Amino acid sequence: MAHGGNRSLDQMLAEGDSCFKARQFDLAMKAYQDLLSQAKSTKDTSFQIEALSQMARCHLTQNQKEEAKSWLAQAEEIASPSFPSGWARFLGVRGRWEWRNDDLKKATTTFKSMFDFCDEHGLADRTNDAILMIGITGSDKERVEWGLKGIEAAEKSGSTSSLGPLWNNLAVTYSELNDYEKTYDAFVKAREYHWRYGNETNKLYADYQIGWVLRMKGDYDRAMTWLRPSLAWAERLENYDVMAQASQDIGEVMIAKGAGSVGLEYLRRAEEYFRKAGYEQSGPDILTKLTARIAELSR
Numbered sequence: 001m002a003h004g005g006n007r008s009l010d011q012m013l014a015e016g017d018s019c020f021k022a023r024q025f026d027l028a029m030k031a032y033q034d035l036l037s038q039a040k041s042t043k044d045t046s047f048q049i050e051a052l053s054q055m056a057r058c059h060l061t062q063n064q065k066e067e068a069k070s071w072l073a074q075a076e077e078i079a080s081p082s083f084p085s086g087w088a089r090f091l092g093v094r095g096r097w098e099w100r101n102d103d104l105k106k107a108t109t110t111f112k113s114m115f116d117f118c119d120e121h122g123l124a125d126r127t128n129d130a131i132l133m134i135g136i137t138g139s140d141k142e143r144v145e146w147g148l149k150g151i152e153a154a155e156k157s158g159s160t161s162s163l164g165p166l167w168n169n170l171a172v173t174y175s176e177l178n179d180y181e182k183t184y185d186a187f188v189k190a191r192e193y194h195w196r197y198g199n200e201t202n203k204l205y206a207d208y209q210i211g212w213v214l215r216m217k218g219d220y221d222r223a224m225t226w227l228r229p230s231l232a233w234a235e236r237l238e239n240y241d242v243m244a245q246a247s248q249d250i251g252e253v254m255i256a257k258g259a260g261s262v263g264l265e266y267l268r269r270a271e272e273y274f275r276k277a278g279y280e281q282s283g284p285d286i287l288t289k290l291t292a293r294i295a296e297l298s299r
Contacts, residue, residue, distance in 0.1 A: 009039060009047045016054060022199060025058045032058070049079050049086030053093040060093070060100055063282045072097055081117065088118050088126040092133070099137050107137040128154055128162040135169040143173040164193035164202065171209070180217045187213050204233050208242050212249055220253045227253070244273035248290065255297070264297050 016031035032051045039047035052075035059068035072093060079090040091114040098107035115130035117123075131150030135143050147170035154162045171186035191206035198206070211226030227250050234242035251266030271290050279287045 009035060009044060012038060013050060025062060029055060029058050045078055046083035046086035049075055049083055050089045053089045057093045057096065060096060084121045084123065088114060088123050092129055095133055104137045108134055111137060124157050124159055128159055132165055132169055135173060140177060147173055161197040164190050164198055167193060180213055184213045184217060204239060204242055208246055215249050215253055220257060223253060240273045240277035244270045244277055247273060267294050
């Protein structure tokens, strides 16, 4: 076994990962800190590497780069291929650090190394994660190639719970290539798996993304049948990220259909929600573009 079978540490790691996936970062940090403390007391280096790496990732996901850098440096001090699970987790976070710092070529190299290592050591989930990230950081050709490769590998290995994120990333790749027909098909597949295996937040995003791509295709009436329910759902969950994006899309649909004043009001709501979602730190370019769009329409 990669870790050595300490069940209590496995459970603590699973708790942290569960909170992280739910974007409950404060709870995730607490779980990983508890894991780190316990792993130190039992001298389990692999779990220490995983805890430190994930603490870095918690901060990195929130664009808190200095904090992320500090935790990742601590992980790097003890990370070694001698601890397969820890090393795989470390490579995954190091690659994300490189990605977030716009060194896509280096990040892709890291994720390819992670893929080879995990494939050699039978770490299926980490293998899928490496493929998933190459589908983000690689060249256009690599992103499509590895996205499809990841889907094929997940299907062969029976890792069906990873197919939602894999199809999702492939959809994003197609959207950035402006192929909205393939984007739509991929988001539909992603939704199928998110609804089978994902949590409520995964399902919300999956539904919202169908509405978004229909808007991008110019199919406004169908788009609204997804965007309006997604906005209402996000409001119930107080998910300001989806509230912001759905409001922006509804606003643009309204403007395209000639209801400019209604559309502008939705864009103003979107701006408020983006701020509440923390985009001033995590996505300032998105907020700047939206503010400029509102100013243009307000003249």
